[in-house]
Amino acid sequence: MTYEFLPHTADLRLRIEAPSLEELFEDGARAMRELLVGSSPVSPVQHVRISLRADTPDELLLGLLREVLYRFSAEGEAPSHLVVSHASAVELEGALWVEALSAGRHLPQPEVKAVTRHGLEVRRSAERWMATVLLDL
């Protein structure tokens, strides 16, 4: 696991560090899973196709995390994990594995309102990719 949550008065700062862009995105999805369902079990029962295009990797990460949140909030799908099939600075293709939310199985967590653009950054440093995202809770 190469992500951590950092304090920010009313919200949450997520910092991710990964050896590749693919893993950065996959870790982002994992971080969202922890936020949305905590340590509740999630079986990868079905998958949702992720196909995003953006001008920068920052916007790609934003788009991905927003999609995970949307699927949870609107479609009632708990995220298990993301499998990236292709990632570049401007494109992300993959499969988000999910399970239908179930009251007894997926313990409620404080609500995530939005993934914000504030301080959003994805950058490459030496051989590693680093990202920072602020989430509104």
Add this chain to the structure above:
Amino acid sequence: MSDIRVERLDEYRWSVPRFGGMRTDGLIFSDSTLMRDIEGDQALSQVVNVAHLPGIVGPSIAMPDIHWGYGFPIGGVAAFDERNGVISPGGVGYDINCGVRLLTSPLHVTGVRSRLERLLDHLFRHIPSGVGAARSDLKLSADQLEAVLSQGASWAIAEGYGHEADLEATEARGTLPADPDAVSARAKQRGLRQLGTVGSGNHFVEVGHVAEVFDPDAASLLGLEVGTVTFFIHSGSRGLGYQVCDDYLDVMVQAARDYDIDLPDKQLCCAPIESPEGKRYLGAMSAAANYAFANRQLMSHYVRRSVASVFGPEVAEGINLVYDVAHNIAKIEQHEVDGRRRNLCVHRKGATRALPPHHPELPARFRDLGQPVLIPGDMGRYSYVLLGTATASAETFASTCHGAGRRMSRTQAKRVARHRNIAQELADRGILVRAASRRTVDEEMPEAYKDVRQVVDVVHGAGIGRKVARLEPIGVVKG
């Protein structure tokens, strides 16, 4: 640490004289103690940034609970000329029409304690949090959702979820002119299964009682006698509102570029009110606001039903709405500026409308009093009821504070609470908590919040709100 020049005007007013690209001054309501917090936070530079926006009328205003937000600070008020000013989603917030309503009952606190657990169980069962798998029992069709977005609380009344008198005691009668077509399919999808849910975090349904009365005549007219059992509902537009905000932040980032609006901070993205983008955001935001008004009306219904189950229908009949206010919203309002009546788009993010006595928009029963203003505190201490004043009308576009911000981050609060049992601590003090997750209770612990009394004392001292009563919680239901 801030190097922004601040001048003290009087005991409760501070000015940030315009400099650089500011089109107007900043005006902060605070006392010396709270001012230290404000100066240490980035909120002051945000008050300055807001003053850069085109068409701003009057100062960039900050309430005593001002703290950092996205672009606009939380606890801020900014009004813009309808013709040449801008509208900005950051000036409203993610939780569009997050607001509060207060209900009174015929119950007295001494008579309620023996049945409090049962009452809370009912409330917890009938008012789902709406987070995760906890969906609403109310299955809205797409057409019904359209009606909610255009009609707001009126829809709820028409469906049998309350009385006509409730609308009278709601800001804007619970309906704003809206444009449901401007709300995206994604936002509607998020809203479909969340009507009637309270949310989590600092949202709640709280059973309390009137602990102290500051103005006995006014309190009596509002149905607030010492010992009266009250119900406080704090909730907003749920996922629908958050999505509308997200959607339009994207639109406005582009719009600000298209309209050549110079932004000291990208989060202040905005568009002219009269532009297609501005009109669409206003229409979508108002639709989300209507959703929130309808939501709080529904929750009032569930409160009445729970009281009926536990105390009998005659008691439930006696539950009255004191008032319902929004504290994250932008509205077109008429205000007098330099002797002239003008149409302004007033943004209140973490601030509450507070109409003065004799304002034509007030229903008859409040005409001599002014508009009731509800200020929720944390779940361990107290909340307040205030009234709007002529001073607020003159200085803050009839606005006042909305509550108290956090003093501990969520991660910090979780850490502090780790080896404690916050719910038990509160129970030992006579406050019962029912929550969907322990994490929420920990993150919402009373110590995580600043003291709302300080904030209220400043607005009262400054004359932009008049204290009527102080309420204390005895039972809290949280998502």
